Amino acid sequence: MGPHPAVAAIRLAVRRTLADLAAEAGMTFTPPARAPHGRPDAAALVNAGATAGGATTLIGNAHRHPSGLPRTPAAPGSPLVLVAVSGGADSMALATATAFEAPKLGLRVGAVTVDHGLQDGSAERACLVAERLRALGLDPVEAVPVLVGRAGGPEAAARDARYAALDEAAERHRALAVLLGHTRDDQAETVLLGLARGSGSRSLAGMPAQKGRYRRPLLELDRAATRQACTAQSIPVWDDPHNCDPAYTRSRVRHEVLPVLEKHLGGGVVEALARTARLFRDDADALDQWAALAERDLRTGEGALDVSKLAELPSAVRRRVLRRAALRAGCPAGDLFARHLETVDLLVTGWRGQGPLHLPGGVEATRRCGNLVFRRQGD
Numbered sequence: 001m002g003p004h005p006a007v008a009a010i011r012l013a014v015r016r017t018l019a020d021l022a023a024e025a026g027m028t029f030t031p032p033a034r035a036p037h038g039r040p041d042a043a044a045l046v047n048a049g050a051t052a053g054g055a056t057t058l059i060g061n062a063h064r065h066p067s068g069l070p071r072t073p074a075a076p077g078s079p080l081v082l083v084a085v086s087g088g089a090d091s092m093a094l095a096t097a098t099a100f101e102a103p104k105l106g107l108r109v110g111a112v113t114v115d116h117g118l119q120d121g122s123a124e125r126a127c128l129v130a131e132r133l134r135a136l137g138l139d140p141v142e143a144v145p146v147l148v149g150r151a152g153g154p155e156a157a158a159r160d161a162r163y164a165a166l167d168e169a170a171e172r173h174r175a176l177a178v179l180l181g182h183t184r185d186d187q188a189e190t191v192l193l194g195l196a197r198g199s200g201s202r203s204l205a206g207m208p209a210q211k212g213r214y215r216r217p218l219l220e221l222d223r224a225a226t227r228q229a230c231t232a233q234s235i236p237v238w239d240d241p242h243n244c245d246p247a248y249t250r251s252r253v254r255h256e257v258l259p260v261l262e263k264h265l266g267g268g269v270v271e272a273l274a275r276t277a278r279l280f281r282d283d284a285d286a287l288d289q290w291a292a293l294a295e296r297d298l299r300t301g302e303g304a305l306d307v308s309k310l311a312e313l314p315s316a317v318r319r320r321v322l323r324r325a326a327l328r329a330g331c332p333a334g335d336l337f338a339r340h341l342e343t344v345d346l347l348v349t350g351w352r353g354q355g356p357l358h359l360p361g362g363v364e365a366t367r368r369c370g371n372l373v374f375r376r377q378g379d
Contacts, residue, residue: 003067004232006225007097010218014097014179015104017217018081021176022105025079065100065137066233073103073137080108082175083138084166087113087129087238090181093226094218096235098179099136107176110140112169114162116148118242125238132236142169155248156334170213182207182216185223188273189253200338201316205284206277222270291320304371310348319345322372326359329374335360347372 002008083098085091095111102109111133115126126143133141146161148154170178187206194203209216218226230237246252261269294317298309305325310318319341326336326344340359347357347367356366362377 004229006093006228007067007232009221009225010093010097010229011101013217013221014094015101017179017215018098018101018105018107021081021215022079022107025176027079027106066096066235067100073139074106074108076108078106078108080110080173080175081177081179082166082170082173083109083111083179084162084181085111085113085129085133086181086240087125087132088181088240088243089227089230089237090183090186090218090223092132092235092237093229094179094181095133095138096136096229096233099138109138110173110175111138111142112166112178113141113143114165115143115145116158116161117145118148118154118158129238140173144169155250167213175213177213177215180214180216181218181226183218183221183223183226184274185254185258185270187219187277188258188270189250191273191277192253192257193249198338201280201287202284204276205281206274208281219274287316287320291317291324295321295324300371302371302373304368304373307348307351307367307370307372310372315345318348322348325372325374326363326365329363330376331359331361331363344372 003011081098081102083091083095085095095109098109111130113126113129113133115122117123119125123143123145126145130141130143144165146165148161149157151157151160166178169175190206191204194200194206197203207216207219209219227237229235242248243251244255246256258269294313295305298306298321300306305321310321313321322341322344323336326340327333331340336359343357344359344365347354347365351367354367356364358364358377359374364375364377366373366375
């Protein structure tokens, strides 16, 4: 009898991501021989997983993975993949599936759980999550405390602190990638938030399945599947009360906005929003590539932008060029909004002699002698 359908779906999604990572790393791996009936041969497992000292550790309670099948971890020194784990159903299902699939490809699996310190008992919960991950055979496992600032609001500040901790751990352990447990529901929420903020097509494109070292294997699966998978494998999960707190914007979208849309527009809203993100991402990627080529062609020897050539570009491409130039001059990406770019665009399309524009990060945009110049004030 095979695994629960939700377990199988998550394993398949993780397997595809890990296979891509292994291929990118140029890895080849021959799995150990299998005994009849599809069960791993015990001797082959021991030989495949033996360390220099002859010791072998099996995943899951020091003997078995929750699937019931013994699993031998990859040899020490094999490429490492880290999983970001909060303790919730999404990340625990991801960690469990990764622990099951990675050894087949010769990959080691570790995890990082971040303690944001925003709730009473958060340090103890982080340690408990770390213990559960070690019981699944993940190694190394770290519970990392962070200090959450205030810039951008509580949600953005927590996210910045979390990614900084994940980046540091990935660098220190030289991990191939960090896997994140975002699902199709998270993607739908992100699209709605981008729409409400009027942030443009890149925001409506949602979260990418891959960006730098980060991979999101579960973006095509819904949140219910991860909970079903954890229940089927008796994996304990922790439900973060912040996810139900209406003080947080994403929580209100999750528990108030999306249910209303589903009720009045019919089922399938989450799937439609996720599909919208994929379509917008294709468009945004194409426009970004066009803007990169255009910027290279119209940049002057002094690093300014030729206004006459800028004016010939479609507005969607031109504003991307302006954004690239502002970021290069030192504007923080998280503080540069559409309204800023619209104002800078008037220096190209609505020039009436207006003076320098002040942008976030102390950057100044000025039209001078037919060129648009971006520079940090004081430079």
